[in-house]
Amino acid sequence: MTEEVSAQPTKPILTTLREKIALKPIWDNLIWTWRPESKREAGDAVVRNLLLHWFPAKVSLESLSWGYSFWLGTISAVLFLILTITGGVLMFLYVPSVERAYLSVKDLEFSISFGWFLRGLHRISAHLMVAAVFLHMVRVFLTGAFKNGRKAVGQNRPLNWIVGVVLLLLTLLLSFTGYLLPWDQLAYWAITVGTNIASSAPVFGEFSRFVLLGGTTIEQATLIRFYVLHCFILPLATVALVFYHMWRVRKDGGLACSEKRLEEEKKAEVPAVPSKTYSLLGITGGSSVDVRTVMVDDDATKVSSSPHLTVRLAVVTFATLVVSMLLTLIVRAPLEEAANPAVTPNPAKAPWYFLWLQELVTITTFTIGGITINGALIGGIILPGVLVAAAVLWPYFDKSPTSTIGRWLPRDRKWQNAVFLFIVIFILVLTFIGTFMRGPFWELYMPWQEWEQTPRRF
DSSP states (O other): OHHHHHHSOOOOHHHHHHHHHHTSOHHHHHHGGGSOSSHHHHHHHHHHOTGGGGSOSEEEHHHHOHHHHTTHHHHHHHHHHHHHHHHHHHHHHOOOSTTTHHHHHHHHHHTSTTHHHHHHHHHHHHHHHHHHHHHHHHHHHHTTTTSOOSOOTTOOHHHHHHHHHHHHHHHHHHHHHHHSTTOBHHHHHHHHHHHHHHTTSTTTHHHHHHHHHTSSSSSHHHHHHHHHIIIIIHHHHHHHHHHHHHHHHHHTTSSTTHHHHHHHHHTTOOOOOOEEEEETTEEEEEOOTTTOOOOOOHHHHEEEIIIIIHHHHHHHHHHHHHHHHHHHHHSOOOOOSBOOTTEEOSSOOOOGGGHHHHHHHHHTOEEETTEEEOHHHIIIIIHHHHHHHHHHHHHHHOOOOGGGTTOSSOGGGHHHHHHHHHHHHHHHHHHHHHHHSBOGGGOBOOTTOOOOOOOEEO
């Protein structure tokens, strides 16, 4: 009897799992990876589901918290997805020519069913994405998440920070190139102001403006260039860098908040057992290098990505979509008169995310001894260039201890964070002034004061 029992073959665990999955209804077979019933299924879900390959089998509890990252990176990705979908539909309805661009946008607003909502959702999502990416960068800096912590193989968080800076610049360029497409007065003169600031760059300023506009004035060549940049080149570059950015997060060991747990575990090392160590010089006292270990309890500090991470992703995605749709209903997308180079609005303003540059140009334009200092060069090119260069190089000059990584506003980084917050607040104040307090002839007005629109004709 014993021999008969022992002779019966045992089924491999993988075969048993496959049979269990095969016996499920068709619907359950489609969704079981999103709601696994056991730890084994949760681990297998990441391998079998193409979308879940983005994530590791397990994630730390710290990275799932709402208060650490505010999920700003995920919100930015969701907004980019909304922009991709709505932009793809808008491409079927928009005609990129100076004769028909404005009329096609006008048809969207007043003739096509729900066209106003589609255009408004695209516009609101673009503005929200600029804000979300900017706030995401602020969060990364204030938590010191651009620094390397544990000596893991291949860890390079400073490089991923630089990729994030480039993604912020691409986000601004995406919004800027899309600003011209309605071909109304607001778009035309906002691009005029923005490209005039860019032309102040030394050596290559005028040349870069000429290449961007396709000539010396904003016309058909400009519209085509902005359309191709906005719909193809910049989105393609953004998608490539987003993929690399997320892969680097995995490569670097997840979010930087996990470094805090590792620091705490280092303090809880198992004490070494005194022993004899044999060396070339004889027997010495002490402990071997293999004795000291750190007790890591993955079950206590990590959970399965499916369903814990996927549920939070679904919540963030749904909330971002709902907020974007509500703002679309509340704030209608503007559409002014058709672009007219002969009529200049007073004041003529850049897009809101570049208004701080326009304010810097105003502040840094002054006259000394009859010589006028070019504010467009200083405030529009040099100072922003210095800020971008400082952002790129900062991780390599930051000498704060590794214990500050992944922590909000640690004491050891108070001066760095104070300087950074001062710059951020300064930019936000200048943006507010340029948006709500600049009137005709760029004079200052209180937000509650009104002024008469006085376009200048040339």
